[in-house]
Amino acid sequence: MSGRGGDVGNGQSDDDHELRVTKIRNGTVIDHVSGGLALTVLGVLGIDGSAGEVVSVGMNVPSDRLGRKDVLKIEKRELTQNEVDVLSLIAPEATINIVREYEVAGKHRVDRPEEVSGVLSCPNPDCITAGNEPVASTFDVLDEGVRCVYCETILGTDQADLIDHVDIG
Numbered sequence: 001m002s003g004r005g006g007d008v009g010n011g012q013s014d015d016d017h018e019l020r021v022t023k024i025r026n027g028t029v030i031d032h033v034s035g036g037l038a039l040t041v042l043g044v045l046g047i048d049g050s051a052g053e054v055v056s057v058g059m060n061v062p063s064d065r066l067g068r069k070d071v072l073k074i075e076k077r078e079l080t081q082n083e084v085d086v087l088s089l090i091a092p093e094a095t096i097n098i099v100r101e102y103e104v105a106g107k108h109r110v111d112r113p114e115e116v117s118g119v120l121s122c123p124n125p126d127c128i129t130a131g132n133e134p135v136a137s138t139f140d141v142l143d144e145g146v147r148c149v150y151c152e153t154i155l156g157t158d159q160a161d162l163i164d165h166v167d168i169g
């Protein structure tokens with residue numbers, strides 16, 4: 001884990017698996033990410049630390065539900081709906097907690113939507129969404145992967161392939 005200095009000391013114990021990383025005041029906690037996927041999630045969200053974001057990451061934390069999980073705490077940042085949609089595709093088990101003044105203000109599982117729009121680029125160079133037309137990419141979400149509604153190209157049966165095509169404006 002990479003906690004920051006100045007733990008706020010809000011009574012969390014070392015055996016608290018849910019919150020073993022420093023609590024945050026305002027921001028987003030993404031919990032129940034499959035073990036080892038935390039850096040991928042950060043990459044998808046465009047968080048690399050260069051903007052001075054304060055981020056704590058717990059990797060391979062024991063989890064009753066997943067065996068092991070990653071936990072990300074991103075300060076002063078709430079996710080957009082597009083970002084939540086992308087997370088629903090690459091980390092379907094995740095839970096997202098919005099934290100305000102140290103309290104969880106909202107907690108929800110990411111719902112796998114029926115379609116996603118404007119968050120993935122179509123791999124087909126001849127697709128109408130790949131040109132200069134002002135057409136937002138839209139994909140139907142299948143049980144496995146997603147399908148472009150314009151050219152029916154299937155994407156994401158391989159998760160790495162999906163991640164390569166994430167394109168959050």
Ligand SMILES: [Zn+2]
Nearest residue numbers: 122127148151
């Ligand atoms: Zn397409």
